[in-house]
Amino acid sequence: MTADAASLILHQYERSPFSEKVRVILGAKGLTWSACDQPVIMPKPEMVALTGGYRRIPVLQVGADLWFDSLYIIEELDRRLPQPPAFAGSGLGLAAAFASWSDGELFNTVVGLLFGGDWTADAAFAKDRSDLIGAPFDAARMAAAAPMLTGRLRQQLALLETQLADGRAFLTGAAPDAIDAAVYCQIAFIRWGRGVSAALVDEHPGLLAWEKRVVALGHGNRQGDVSRDESLAIARAATPAPVAAESADAAFAPGDAVAVKFHDANTPVLEGTLLRVDQRSLSLRRQDPDLGDIHIHMPRTIGALSKR
Numbered sequence: 001m002t003a004d005a006a007s008l009i010l011h012q013y014e015r016s017p018f019s020e021k022v023r024v025i026l027g028a029k030g031l032t033w034s035a036c037d038q039p040v041i042m043p044k045p046e047m048v049a050l051t052g053g054y055r056r057i058p059v060l061q062v063g064a065d066l067w068f069d070s071l072y073i074i075e076e077l078d079r080r081l082p083q084p085p086a087f088a089g090s091g092l093g094l095a096a097a098f099a100s101w102s103d104g105e106l107f108n109t110v111v112g113l114l115f116g117g118d119w120t121a122d123a124a125f126a127k128d129r130s131d132l133i134g135a136p137f138d139a140a141r142m143a144a145a146a147p148m149l150t151g152r153l154r155q156q157l158a159l160l161e162t163q164l165a166d167g168r169a170f171l172t173g174a175a176p177d178a179i180d181a182a183v184y185c186q187i188a189f190i191r192w193g194r195g196v197s198a199a200l201v202d203e204h205p206g207l208l209a210w211e212k213r214v215v216a217l218g219h220g221n222r223q224g225d226v227s228r229d230e231s232l233a234i235a236r237a238a239t240p241a242p243v244a245a246e247s248a249d250a251a252f253a254p255g256d257a258v259a260v261k262f263h264d265a266n267t268p269v270l271e272g273t274l275l276r277v278d279q280r281s282l283s284l285r286r287q288d289p290d291l292g293d294i295h296i297h298m299p300r301t302i303g304a305l306s307k308r
């Protein structure tokens, strides 16, 4: 089967922890999808042509609709295929709040340990990430912090081991949850390293058994990959799905000309027409001279929304 306007296309790369988070839920739900592989560093000409500038991975595409941010992509997958649920154990609110631990505290520890010596990264990668975060991505500083980060990772892994100590299969109970995907993808990230940090994971028998259960969920039914040009052609040919106008934020109304300033140092401001907004998320229409109308759906945590 080749991908069409109805296909789930995940813009990703293999060794991307946040893509792995989504791939785990594609597996838990047994969904059919295609990957569109993107470069790990800039330039990403097709990706920014599609998104209007946003360059982080993963992005979900269905025709001329895009979803940004791994957890928000999982929310969309859950709307499309509610069974088995992705949030039965955690709940949407708790899962979103938990992201600042898994995607923040835990991720930052893992990044420090990996790029401080447990991974191979070149100067171009360090420059790309420095430009993205607007601060030096400093491998030497991370290496110097390794003893502190090792202690921190042990403490974080011990929390997970404690959570699993009553024999539950997954972190929130008997069934896999978005929270398992959020934690597992950081463990996968550790495993892609040279093995120093992975040895710390191996100290935890409960976590190891849980890791095997998450791996067994697989990645769903991954079809042939979509090329970057094909992904643009699919967006160009498609019409975005209609969005019911809604505002649950007194500061904004559907139809407003808006801008989103992402929390990245070198990502251009995204401009569009607001379709809907609430405190969790927003949808906007981007009018692109080449691709036509694109609807972009994102959580509000991704950047600052303002009127133009």
Ligand SMILES: N[C@@H](CCC(=O)N[C@@H](CS)C(=O)NCC(=O)O)C(=O)O
Pocket: 015, 016, 017, 018, 019, 039, 040, 041, 042, 055, 056, 057, 058, 068, 069, 070, 071, 103, 132
């Ligand atoms: N909050 C975002 C974070 C995504 C993120 O930072 N992804 C990494 C890759 S795992 C990334 O995009 N790095 C820069 C790049 O690949 O250009 C999410 O959950 O999707």
